[in-house]
Amino acid sequence: MVDLPDSVTNGPAQSDWMTVRPEWIDFNGHLNMAYYNVLFDEGIDDVYRLMGFGADYARTRGMTTYVADFRVRYLRELHEGDRVRCSVQLLDHDEKRFHSFQELHHEDGWLAATAEALTLHVDMSGPRVAPMPEDIAARVAALQAAHDKLPRPEAVGLPMGIPAKGARKG
Template structure:
């Protein structure tokens, strides 16, 4: 992994995902982000094979999606993923969903928990996995700050 975000292959949008307004239904942005994280985890050896071998996995604890530009039928998208922070039990990632033409469609900020499936209960990552995530976090720390990271939802009122 480099100092650039992890980039997923293009994903197809399925025809049944579009609402009566003609754009991608909000729920399917989460599906696209979730599939992107699966690709990311597989590349870091903590995806489905890790779940089978170690009986551990990652669960989403919190997610914040920002819709930037609508996606329409026929579009294809990719995700760029960066590690924002990590500790023994938690992983904070930021994903950007890009249209194949290069424009930003949406972002997702996600807090994931490392879970021992025997409980299931939140548990520390193995040292080697934590070290890989921490190294990636350090590399991604040099990426330009995105104003959507850490943003809360609020109606901002003037004085």
Template sequence: MLATNRDAELYHSAPIPIEKEWIDYNGHLNMAYYNVVFDRGGDEFLSELGFGPTYAAERKLTIYTAEVHICYVQELHLDDVVTVTNQLIDYDSKRLHTYLEIIHKDGWVAATCEVLSLHVDMSGPKVTPFPEDVLPKLEFYMKEHAQLPAPDRVGRAIGIKKK
């Protein structure tokens, strides 16, 4: 589902309610389940791009995650409802670079996630180029999302800053 955000459009997932089983002994969403939320919202965007379950089943091609960087910004609790925004930052013949945010129903950012994904031939498995027929969707979103400002958290490294 496309929704207007800033001057261009980000892809927004369907609403995702926070489930009871995801809450830890501290009373908030356990860090592992932020990944679950990102995965669900990210899978919707991958399906929009043409890389969903049918693509995998029929073509024996799919998307694997190679690297993820999550920033936990604000706690989520039971009964919270969120959506996941998806922004295509870049792609080449075999890889996708995406940026996702978990957005609380009240509009604030709960977490951010930067992902490098690989296009994989499942018969290997081995990394393989995207087929020509999926490139128009990638080109559309690349053009659309290139109009958005670069997210502040893209390209961050983990480390302790020394004074």
């Protein structure tokens, strides 16, 4: 039996608060798109530790995770000094992969961006995609069981593209 904190079993896991840095601001005066990825990446680190992943895992066990697909939706601009936190919901997993959904929320409560990821478990000796060790798989399964109780976010799996000309309005 894997014990997880209530903070990740009663809702999406929450990161610590993060602050938008001055060097991340672009010539348009708002957070450059690349740094949304940095916030999502730093925001998921706490959850990765709960799952058993991270720098220690790579160093001691020779295994890690690689993101295979990452899609960001930019919903509202962030500016220098804004404080945000990242929520993480595990949507699905198997022995070698997991699918997650993240949201960046401003400290005032509004949603700034969402991200959806497909992450691979990797044996660094190849490197090659490999099954998770039993103890890690149990931690991921425990988080999955907790998050299966949550509603699936509406933004999961949204298509991207330009509608066919006949389908466009106006």
